[in-house]
Amino acid sequence: MTGKRRLKEHTRFLLMALPGALFIFVFLLLPILSIIVFSFWRTEVYELYADWNLDNYRVLLTEPTYMIFLWRSFTTAVVVAFTCLVFGWPIAYFIARYGGRYRLLMILALAAPFFTGIILRVSALQGIMGPVGAFNMVLMTFGMQPIEIIMFSRVATGIGLVYLYMPFMVTAIYLSLLNFDFELLEVAKINGARPWRAFIEITWPLNWMGTAIGLILVFVPSMAASVTPIFLGGPNGASFGSVLGKQFGETGTWAFGSAMGVILFAVSSLVIYLVWLSVDLQRSGFTGKEA
Amino acid sequence: MRRARTLDVLSKSGSGALLVLLYVFLYAPIAYIIYTSFSKNIAWPFPPQLSLRGYELLWVGRTYHEALYNSLTLGIGSAVVCTLFATIGSIAVLKYRSRWRRLIVITYLCPLFVANLLIGISSLLFNRQVLNLPGNIGSAIIANAVHGTAFAFLIMLAQMVRYDWRLDDAAMVFGARPLRCFWEITLPNTWPAMLGAFVISFILAFNNLEISFYNLGATQTLPSTAWGSLRHGLGPELPALAALVNGVVFLAFAVMYLLMRYRIVSFGHRE
Amino acid sequence: MILRLQSSDMSESVLRIEGVTKRFGSVTAVDALSLEIAQREFFALLGPSGSGKTTLLRIVAGLEAPDAGSVFINGTDVTELPPYSRNIGMVFQNFLLFPHKRVGENIVFPLRMHNVAQAKQKERLGWVVELLHLEGLEDRYPHQLSGGQQQRVALARGLISNPALLLLDEPLANLDRELRKEMEVEVRRYQLELGIPFIYVTHNQEEALTMSDRIAVMNSGRFEQVAEKHEVYTHPNSRFVAGFVGHSNRMRGALESIADGVGSLAWNGMSIRVPVPPGAGAGQSVEYFIKCEKMQLAGAGTAAPEGAFYNVIEGVVRDVIFKGAAADYLVTVGNGVELSVSDAGTDLSFAASDPVRLVWSIEAGSCYLAEDG
Numbered sequence: 001m002t003g004k005r006r007l008k009e010h011t012r013f014l015l016m017a018l019p020g021a022l023f024i025f026v027f028l029l030l031p032i033l034s035i036i037v038f039s040f041w042r043t044e045v046y047e048l049y050a051d052w053n054l055d056n057y058r059v060l061l062t063e064p065t066y067m068i069f070l071w072r073s074f075t076t077a078v079v080v081a082f083t084c085l086v087f088g089w090p091i092a093y094f095i096a097r098y099g100g101r102y103r104l105l106m107i108l109a110l111a112a113p114f115f116t117g118i119i120l121r122v123s124a125l126q127g128i129m130g131p132v133g134a135f136n137m138v139l140m141t142f143g144m145q146p147i148e149i150i151m152f153s154r155v156a157t158g159i160g161l162v163y164l165y166m167p168f169m170v171t172a173i174y175l176s177l178l179n180f181d182f183e184l185l186e187v188a189k190i191n192g193a194r195p196w197r198a199f200i201e202i203t204w205p206l207n208w209m210g211t212a213i214g215l216i217l218v219f220v221p222s223m224a225a226s227v228t229p230i231f232l233g234g235p236n237g238a239s240f241g242s243v244l245g246k247q248f249g250e251t252g253t254w255a256f257g258s259a260m261g262v263i264l265f266a267v268s269s270l271v272i273y274l275v276w277l278s279v280d281l282q283r284s285g286f287t288g289k290e291a
Numbered sequence: 292m293r294r295a296r297t298l299d300v301l302s303k304s305g306s307g308a309l310l311v312l313l314y315v316f317l318y319a320p321i322a323y324i325i326y327t328s329f330s331k332n333i334a335w336p337f338p339p340q341l342s343l344r345g346y347e348l349l350w351v352g353r354t355y356h357e358a359l360y361n362s363l364t365l366g367i368g369s370a371v372v373c374t375l376f377a378t379i380g381s382i383a384v385l386k387y388r389s390r391w392r393r394l395i396v397i398t399y400l401c402p403l404f405v406a407n408l409l410i411g412i413s414s415l416l417f418n419r420q421v422l423n424l425p426g427n428i429g430s431a432i433i434a435n436a437v438h439g440t441a442f443a444f445l446i447m448l449a450q451m452v453r454y455d456w457r458l459d460d461a462a463m464v465f466g467a468r469p470l471r472c473f474w475e476i477t478l479p480n481t482w483p484a485m486l487g488a489f490v491i492s493f494i495l496a497f498n499n500l501e502i503s504f505y506n507l508g509a510t511q512t513l514p515s516t517a518w519g520s521l522r523h524g525l526g527p528e529l530p531a532l533a534a535l536v537n538g539v540v541f542l543a544f545a546v547m548y549l550l551m552r553y554r555i556v557s558f559g560h561r562e
Numbered sequence: 563m564i565l566r567l568q569s570s571d572m573s574e575s576v577l578r579i580e581g582v583t584k585r586f587g588s589v590t591a592v593d594a595l596s597l598e599i600a601q602r603e604f605f606a607l608l609g610p611s612g613s614g615k616t617t618l619l620r621i622v623a624g625l626e627a628p629d630a631g632s633v634f635i636n637g638t639d640v641t642e643l644p645p646y647s648r649n650i651g652m653v654f655q656n657f658l659l660f661p662h663k664r665v666g667e668n669i670v671f672p673l674r675m676h677n678v679a680q681a682k683q684k685e686r687l688g689w690v691v692e693l694l695h696l697e698g699l700e701d702r703y704p705h706q707l708s709g710g711q712q713q714r715v716a717l718a719r720g721l722i723s724n725p726a727l728l729l730l731d732e733p734l735a736n737l738d739r740e741l742r743k744e745m746e747v748e749v750r751r752y753q754l755e756l757g758i759p760f761i762y763v764t765h766n767q768e769e770a771l772t773m774s775d776r777i778a779v780m781n782s783g784r785f786e787q788v789a790e791k792h793e794v795y796t797h798p799n800s801r802f803v804a805g806f807v808g809h810s811n812r813m814r815g816a817l818e819s820i821a822d823g824v825g826s827l828a829w830n831g832m833s834i835r836v837p838v839p840p841g842a843g844a845g846q847s848v849e850y851f852i853k854c855e856k857m858q859l860a861g862a863g864t865a866a867p868e869g870a871f872y873n874v875i876e877g878v879v880r881d882v883i884f885k886g887a888a889a890d891y892l893v894t895v896g897n898g899v900e901l902s903v904s905d906a907g908t909d910l911s912f913a914a915s916d917p918v919r920l921v922w923s924i925e926a927g928s929c930y931l932a933e934d935g
Contacts, residue, residue, distance in 0.1 A: 008627065009387050016383035017391070020376030020440060021398040028402050028410065028437045031417035035409075038416055048420060090306035091313055098303060101551055104483065104558050105544065106310075111491060113317045115540050116324060116533045117498040117514040119521065124320035127327070163316065170313075175449035195298060213445075216404055224406030227500065241408055248412050248505060258416065261409055272404050460625050461658040463645040465719065466675030475671075479662045 032265065039259035046252045056259035066243070066260075073240040074267065076154060077222035080161040084169040084218045085211065087162075092173035097182065107174055110167040118164065122231045125160055129232075152234025160228040161221075168217040176210020212275045220268050240264060321537055328530035345531035354516065355528050362512040365431055366497030372436040373492035377443035378485055382477070384448070386456045396448075402441035407501035410438055415505040426508030434506045435499055439492030446491060450484035450559070483559030575634075576601050576727050576759050577622065582631030584617055591617040593783035594631070599727070603759045604750065606770035606791075609780030610806070615763045618780075619729050622761065624648050635726055646675070651720035651728040655735055657712045659704035665715050666700035672723040690718045693752065710741045717752070727759045734769060746772045767807050771795065779803045801930040804851035811857070811901045813850045814932055820844055824871070824924065830896040835873050836929040852927035854904040859891060862917035871924055877901070879916045893918060 042051045060066050095106045113121065128135050136146035180203070188198040204211075226241035233239070244264065247257025331342040349355055380399055384392055402410070414434040418424040458480070462472040478485075496503075500514040507515060513532070520526050550556040575598040584592040591614045599605050607615040620626040622633055624645035632641045640648050651672070659668050669690060673683045691697055694714040704712060713733065720728050730749070734742045750773045753760045764770050770777050771791050778788040779802070787799045798804035805812065815829040817838070825838040827850055836850045862876065877895035889910060891903045903920065912918055 010389050013383050013387035013389040013391070016379045016387075017389075017395045020380040020444070021395050023372075023376060024398055024402060024437055024440060027414060027417075027433050028405065030421075031413035032405070032409070034417045034421055035413045038420070048416075087309060087313070090302075091310045094303070094306035094310050098307070101554075101557060102548070104487065105547055105551065108487075108490065108547075109314065109544065110317065111494055112537075112540050112544070113321055114494045114498060115536050116321055117517050118500050119514060119517040120324055120529060120533050121320045124323040124327075128319060128323055163320075166313065167317070175446065178449060179452050195302070213403070220404055220406050224408045226408055241406075244412070245408065245501075248415065254416060257412060261412055264406065265409055268404065268406065455656075455658070457654065457656075457658055458660060460620075460623075460645070461652070461654055462660075462671070462675075464623050464625065464648075464650065464652045465672035465723070466646045467671075468644075468646050471675065476660060 035258040035261050038255055039262045041255045041258075043253050043255040046254075048254055056256045059256070060259055060263060066240070069238060069240040069243055070263065070267070072154070073223050073225070076158055076161065076225075076239070077219050080158055080165065080222045081169075081215050081219040083158070083162050084166050085215060088166060088169035088173055088214065089211070092170045092177060095170070096174055096177035096180075103174075107171060110170055113167070118227055119231075121163075122160055122228055125163060126231050129156055129159070152232065152237065154233060154237065156232040156234070157225070157229045157237055157239075160232045161218075161225055164228065165218040165221055169214040172210050172214030172217055173207065176207040176213075180206055209279050212279055216272050216275055219271060223268055223271075224264055321533075324530045325534040325537065328527070328534040345527035345529075348526070349528040349531045349535075352528055354511065355513075355532055358511045358513050358516040359532065361428060361510055362497050362514075364428060365435065365499075365503065365512055366493045368428075368432040369435040369439050369496035370489050370493035372432065373439035373443040374485055374489045376436075376440045377447050377488050377492075380440075381444055381447040381451060385451055385454070386459070399444040400441055402438050403445065407438065407499065410434055411502045411505035414502075418506070426506050426510075428507065428510050430508075431503045431506040431510070431512075432496070434502045435496035436492075438499075438502060439495050442495060443488035443492045446488045447481075447484050450487065451481055454481060481559075486558075574600055576603075576636055577761070578634040578637075579618075579622065580632045580634075582618070582621055582628045582633065584614075584621060584626060584628050590783050592621065592628070595783075595785060596631075597778065597785075597788065599759050599761065601759060602757050603776060604753050604762065604774045605759060606762045606764060606774035606777045607780055608764055608767060608770040608777050608807070610765055613780040614783040615765075615780045616731055619731055619761065619763050623650060623652055623729055649723075649726050651723065651725035653716045653720045653728065653730045653733040655732045657704075657716040657733075657736075659712060659715055659719075661704055663703075664700065665696065665702050665704065665707070668704065668715055669696075669700075669718045669722055671719060676723065678723075686722050686724075690722045693721070693755075694718045709737050710745070713737060713741075713745060717749070721752070721756065725758065727761060728753075730760060730762045732764055733762075735764075735766075742769070749773060771807075777807075779806060781806075798851070798928055801849055801851075801933070804928050804930065809854045809902070809904070810851040810927075811854060813852070815847070817842060817844050817846050817848055825929070827929075830899050832875060832896045834875075835871075835924045836927065837924055839929050839931050842929075842931055847932040848929050849932045850927055850929045852922060854890065854902045855888075855906070856926035857901070857903045857920050857922045859893075859903050859905055859912060860919045860921055861912075862919050864919065867921065873920075873922055873924060875920050877918055877920060879912050879914050879918055881914055882910065882912065884910065891918075893920060895920065 038048055039056055040052050040054065042049045042053060042055070095103055099106050130136075130152070139146055184202050184206075185198050188202050189195070193201060224241045224244075225239055226245040229237040229239040230242050240260070241264070244257055244260040247253045247260060328345050329341055329343065331340040331344070377399075380395070384396055384399075389395075411434065414430070414437075415426065418426070418430050424430055454477075458476050459472050462476045463469075467475060498514050500518060503512055504515055504518065511519070513529075517529055520529065547558070551558065577597070577599040579595060579597050582592055582595050583590065593614070595618060607618060609615045617626060621628050624640065624643060624647075628641065632639055634640065635648060635650070659665075660671070663671070666687060670683050670687050673686060678686075687700075691700065694717055696711070696714055696718060699707065699711060699715070704715065707715065716733065720730075733749075734745050737745060746769055749760070749762075753773075762770070762774060774791055776789065777791045777794045779786045779794060781802050787794055787803045789797075789799075794803060794807055798807060804810060813827060813829045813834055815827050815834075817836075818826045818828050818833070820826075820838055820843070823838055825836050825842070825844075825848070827834040827836045827848060829850075834850060836848065839848060842848055867874075875895050877893040879891055880894045880900065881892045883890040883892070888904055888906050891905060891912060893901050893903055895901055901920065
């Protein structure tokens with residue numbers, strides 16, 4: 001008889017789960033810890049000095065411009081996340097329910113635009129929505145006024161962000177619906193629930209966790225958006241993210257940039273925490289393990 | 292009864308129409324890019340004037356060949372790392388009991404909740420100050436893979452939650468060693484999930500700007516070339532290259548559609 | 563390795579487990595169990611869900627590692643061996659056929675895993691397909707088969723490699739009643755034909771009684787009784803077994819008096835004669851179980867057997883449940899309690915609201931000390 005000594009289940013779990021977890025710990029969590037440290041340092045001529053101080057935070061919290069940028073990014077992100085939610089739900093539902101064997105293809109078709117870089121796509125959006133863009137050109141050809149609100153404005157930035165991150169929302173809800181038992185809806189209907197009632201009582205709560213993940217997946221990059229506002233936002237479009245990016249580009253003020261990063265991280269984490277509080281694992285249908 | 296039926300049809304066709312609108316919205320800029328790739332003037336493409344100059348320049352230009360090669364390396368490198376970590380990680384979480392399970396799931400998912408920009412700058416500073424690593428394709432692959440692993444993990448978890456792991460038990464009882472069991476039973480039933488994870492993590496890294504930009508050093512990829520060329524106006528080669536990439540993608544979709552249409556490969560869908 | 567391993571140690575038992583224990587967190591699923599199963603034996607593990615029977619089976623298969631104790635197959639200690647080195651066959655609940663493999667591929671899977679030569683694989687496949695009447699189904703996929711056919715394929719896969727023993731984990735639970743009856747007989751026939759021990763896990767007492775030679779009744783991770791099936795049925799050795807095996811009427815009350823090993827149980831205003839459980843004294847609370855078919859129904863006023871070894875009580879038929887081969891009578895006795903009597907006669911001698919007399923020998927039932935409280 002051959003056969004090696006069996007490994008304990010727990011050992012097996014750790015052997016398989018730990019490499020990836022360690023990878024993420026070393027290359028994500030440690031870097032974030034390090035910028036928290038650097039945010040209390042000082043930069044001089046593209047070099048960091050361990051000269052502990054609170055100046056970066058003092059400037060950030062007292063100079064109104066930064067707080068305005070932060071507030072602007074935050075509100076844009078909230079609006080974008082909810083827009084994606086409203087439009088994303090029926091779309092994801094349609095794919096999961098009626099997509100049949102083409103479901104995977106339908107979802108991949110949402111991801112495929114990412115094969116084209118963000119800059120090309122956003123500048124193409126600019127080309128479509130801008131003052132001499134295709135959209136307004138058509139309007140003017142028919143003797144109508146061009147729609148000004150979609151040129152170089154926060155609305156334009158918002159449309160751009162919805163454009164970029166809507167696929168995340170749809171995919172998150174779709175993945176959740178994939179494991180949802182649609183027969184439960186029939187049970188609800190037989191017990192007298194009208195379609196809307198069945199949705200609110202059954203579908204929505206059981207898929208709230210996937211929806212919450214979708215909201216976060218849209219909110220987080222929208223809040224940190226830097227490229228889109230530069231292209232579509234016009235002269236007043238500067239966002240917290242684009243100013244943050246500048247600290248690591250032209251100006252090279254890394255310590256200050258780190259502090260901005262920490263604030264961005266803190267705000268996003270707070271929002272994630274608030275969303276997470278609303279997820280009741282017992283009632284989300286997530287039991288951790290099937291059967 | 293009739294009203295309910297009408298409502299059903301309405302909501303189905305309504306949401307279907309929304310999906311079509313979303314596709315139009317998503318692909319309009321792509322169509323626009325393809326259109327401009329054939330235009331004489333990229334910035335002012337109206338009225339249409341056809342030209343293949345972009346494609347000619349692309350054919351001879353070394354810069355873009357290199358950028359495409361680097362982007363492909365970055366995409367494939369990151370996708371391999373992501374799929375590997377996500378596969379073994381999600382199998383561990385789904386198959387084995389452990390009180391550490393929740394902690395592991397949270398760790399795998401937390402990159403989803405950190406913006407690209409933050410991953411970019413924090414790994415730039417960490418690599419530079421702590422590890423003393425210069426920016427190059429390797430550090431860009433690592434930084435992108437952190438982000439992609441979370442996506443790959445989420446996708447695999449959602450698709451494999453319904454896989455019956457007792458099939459593996461059955462295989463083991465009938466004499467299959469762990470690797471054989473993976474090859475004969477687990478893989479044939481879960482490869483669509485792995486393929487999905489691979490494709491998504493490839494896409495995310497291939498054209499990533501915000502993570503790669505801070506970690507690439509002097510290496511040029513497609514998006515960083517685009518970013519660089521913005522200062523003196525977008526070159527005509529970029530839309531041409533994007534049009535070609537999209538051509539390949541559409542071709543792949545067409546093949547996939549035909550495979551599904553004639554039920555040659557179901558990609559994990561069960562009737 | 564396909565041929566059964568001949569161990570040098572000529573112990574008779576094919577399977578021997580010693581002091582096997584398995585805990586999941588604070589729950590002890592299997593509690594220090596020992597057992598021996600001999601060649602040619604059909605052994606049933608019977609118990610309610612959560613009693614630990616499936617866990618015990620999985621430990622034997624090697625799918626679960628015990629926290630303590632050892633497992634021997636043909637005298638070899640296999641406790642530390644992984645499932646793929648144990649040479650056992652198994653039939654799973656829900657069949658667990660590989661959905662992406664054809665029936666033939668599913669069946670020869672164990673042979674391929676053991677690198678058996680192609681020609682030999684073919685020969686064995688032919689043998690098992692004939693044994694289980696699966697001719698012509700080899701090229702189908704599992705989802706194209708009926709439940710009964712899937713069941714046969716699962717059995718074929720379990721038997722093809724000529725295993726030392728076959729483990730069956732509630733294999734008939736998902737079949738409809740008719741098919742189950744048919745399969746019960748067939749499974750038993752295969753076991754007799756092949757002569758290897760079958761270990762059969764079930765929560766269905768009829769299955770256990772129909773097929774097995776010996777039954778172990780499990781409860782909370784322990785064996786309540788391990789014995790020949792007849793013995794388990796007629797002489798349950800604990801309250802749990804008496805309540806779980808067969809359909810019984812349960813009477814609970816205090817022992818009023820004891821004379822010559824016969825006690826008198828106060829139950830709903832009546833006095834029931836019961837055998838006195840060991841260690842019980844007057845005034846103690848006991849529980850008496852009498853199987854429905856052990857009671858006899860007679861017309862009111864007919865002569866009843868005299869003597870201290872019979873119970874005779876009067877009642878009124880409330881309802882008759884005709885089941886074809888037998889009929890159940892629900893009889894109201896004493897102050898309104900109901901007893902159930904099963905009668906093999908199908909002539910339906912009594913109808914609802916007929917006054918009747920229930921008669922049974924006290925030795926036909928069994929009596930235990932009641933649990934406190």
